[in-house]
Amino acid sequence: MSEPMLKVKGLEAWYGESHVLHGVDIEIAEGEVVTLLGRNGAGKTSTLRAIMGLIGRRTGSIRFEGTELIDLRPDLIARTGIGYCPEERGIFASLDVTENLMLPPTLRPGGLSIAEIHTLFPNLKERARSPGTKLSGGEQQMLAIGRILRTGAKLLLLDEPSEGLAPVIVQQIGRTIRELKTRGFTVLLVEQNFRFAQTVADRHYVMEHGRVMDMVPNAELGASLDRLNEYLSV
Amino acid sequence: MDEIFGIPAPLLFGQLLLGLINGAFYALLSLGLAVIFGMLNVINFAHGAQFMMGAFAAWMLLEYAGLNYWWALLLAPLLVGAFGVILERTMIARLYKLDHLYGLLLTFGLGLIIEGVFRNQYGSSGLPYRIPPQLSGAWDLGFMFMPVYRGWVVAVAAVMCLATWLVIEKTKIGSYLRASTENAALVQAFGINVPRLMTLTYGAGVALAAFAGVLAAPIYSVNPQMGSNLIIIVFAVVVIGGMGSILGSVITGFGLGIIEGLTKVFYPEASSTVIFVVMAIVLLARPAGLFGRA
Ligand SMILES: Nc1ncnc2c1ncn2[C@@H]1O[C@H](COP(=O)(O)OP(=O)(O)O)[C@@H](O)[C@H]1O
Ligand SMILES: [Mg+2]
Numbered sequence A: 001m002s003e004p005m006l007k008v009k010g011l012e013a014w015y016g017e018s019h020v021l022h023g024v025d026i027e028i029a030e031g032e033v034v035t036l037l038g039r040n041g042a043g044k045t046s047t048l049r050a051i052m053g054l055i056g057r058r059t060g061s062i063r064f065e066g067t068e069l070i071d072l073r074p075d076l077i078a079r080t081g082i083g084y085c086p087e088e089r090g091i092f093a094s095l096d097v098t099e100n101l102m103l104p105p106t107l108r109p110g111g112l113s114i115a116e117i118h119t120l121f122p123n124l125k126e127r128a129r130s131p132g133t134k135l136s137g138g139e140q141q142m143l144a145i146g147r148i149l150r151t152g153a154k155l156l157l158l159d160e161p162s163e164g165l166a167p168v169i170v171q172q173i174g175r176t177i178r179e180l181k182t183r184g185f186t187v188l189l190v191e192q193n194f195r196f197a198q199t200v201a202d203r204h205y206v207m208e209h210g211r212v213m214d215m216v217p218n219a220e221l222g223a224s225l226d227r228l229n230e231y232l233s234v
Numbered sequence B: 001m002d003e004i005f006g007i008p009a010p011l012l013f014g015q016l017l018l019g020l021i022n023g024a025f026y027a028l029l030s031l032g033l034a035v036i037f038g039m040l041n042v043i044n045f046a047h048g049a050q051f052m053m054g055a056f057a058a059w060m061l062l063e064y065a066g067l068n069y070w071w072a073l074l075l076a077p078l079l080v081g082a083f084g085v086i087l088e089r090t091m092i093a094r095l096y097k098l099d100h101l102y103g104l105l106l107t108f109g110l111g112l113i114i115e116g117v118f119r120n121q122y123g124s125s126g127l128p129y130r131i132p133p134q135l136s137g138a139w140d141l142g143f144m145f146m147p148v149y150r151g152w153v154v155a156v157a158a159v160m161c162l163a164t165w166l167v168i169e170k171t172k173i174g175s176y177l178r179a180s181t182e183n184a185a186l187v188q189a190f191g192i193n194v195p196r197l198m199t200l201t202y203g204a205g206v207a208l209a210a211f212a213g214v215l216a217a218p219i220y221s222v223n224p225q226m227g228s229n230l231i232i233i234v235f236a237v238v239v240i241g242g243m244g245s246i247l248g249s250v251i252t253g254f255g256l257g258i259i260e261g262l263t264k265v266f267y268p269e270a271s272s273t274v275i276f277v278v279m280a281i282v283l284l285a286r287p288a289g290l291f292g293r294a
Helices: A044-052 A074-079 A097-102 A114-120 A122-126 A137-149 A167-182 A194-200 A225-232 B009-040 B047-065 B069-090 B100-122 B148-170 B172-189 B194-216 B226-241 B246-266 B274-285
Strands: A006-015 A018-028 A033-037 A057-064 A082-085 A155-159 A186-191 A203-208 A211-217 B138-140 B145-147
Touching (some): A006 A044, A018 A057, A018 A186, A044 A082, A044 A155, A074 B172, A097 A137, A097 B172, A114 A122, A122 A137, A186 A194, A203 A225, B009 B047, B009 B226, B009 B246, B047 B100, B047 B194, B047 B226, B069 B194, B138 B148, B148 B172, B148 B194, B148 B246, B246 B274
Parallel strands (some): A018 A211, A033 A186, A033 A203, A082 A155
Antiparallel strands (some): A006 A018, A203 A211, B138 B145
């Protein structure tokens, strides 16, 4: 395997005094869809926030396409070509749908056009002038994903896009992620719902207590079910 | 039409006009405060001193460089705004992670220092600044005489408020500002240089105060206290309008100016306190202010 697109090594992170990541190791090759599975509080969201520089303090190494990110500011991290979709979706109430969609600046050439995003998510076109937070939960999730597809970011960090959504919407999000893979996007997907994860991912990392405990290729997921259930059951 | 409610019409309209003028300054200053608070989460207590610096900058440009009112209207906001940028970069930016109170104390102290420096240099008696010849004289409106300069102040202030609102509501940079007010960390994680945006916002808010200072120079005498007299009322306006609401501060600024003017006609004894009475009532009924989001 050549040098991975993203290589996280020995990542530790703190919120103030509280030490939440204790040495996270993750590698993702270009074009892969990889999930981060784990119970509530395992450190999945913190891992994505630490990659983006949105956490109090972090140490270790995060290399993205050869650039070390550990000491960079969040805006400079984004500009290396990473798109972030937060768990709480982060739709802005004082911006309408189009403004929300257009907010992230273009980072590189090669992003999806607005027309392509509207084809993926027709609802966003119909509701272009509504305030962002007047959308349904599913539409807000589409907006949160849609707006980082425009920017030319090649690596997408998606934090529980299926959380709290109706099954048909979850299926639509799943189709979208598979479509993104065929277009060459690389995805790090945080999930608790591993039935859903199974339908989109190449590999799965399992987190517990701020560490990566295991890695399971999607093909072996069936055989590893007992092991996984141990990590994921509440 | 000599009397309205038993009040001579010229007196009524005269006070209404004065109220509108004061309202124009309340609106311009509270607008800057609202923009700064929304983006930086800092209550800029140096705002009055920066308004005063704008008036002094106009006086100095004329006195030392021979540059007239029109130049001052352009240059004073740029100079004082640049001073604001330096303050933000060197001091205020260090306080964002702390409680509101630290920013308030710092800017309050800066305001006192700035005022003290000017009082030391120029005394407190006030320096004259003439109305530019193009704007001197008065219009005869039939029912009253309207000094041209006062009409100009109201019109320019209204245009500036509208322009600021348009920038914030209708432009790309305005969408960055609105989004950062809600969630600055996420905006930065999209690749926008939020620290620089904050610096520019502070500079622009300060420049707006200085612009108001230039407008005020020919009306009030240019003196070191001119800002602190006004700013107390402006803070009341901001509290009434709702901290951080752009449109709210503009409407409230003009509205309270007019209420103050009318109070001078109908019950002069209350004219200096009416705004604070309104503030108390609004805070009891709507703690987030008239236009604020609770
Ligand atoms: N803002 C915060 N301040 C302090 N501790 C936090 C904060 N956010 C999360 N944590 C803690 O960090 C740990 C990991 O949380 P998180 O990364 O959100 O887990 P997950 O996304 O896997 O559910 C938890 O113990 C949680 O309580
Ligand atoms: Mg989480």
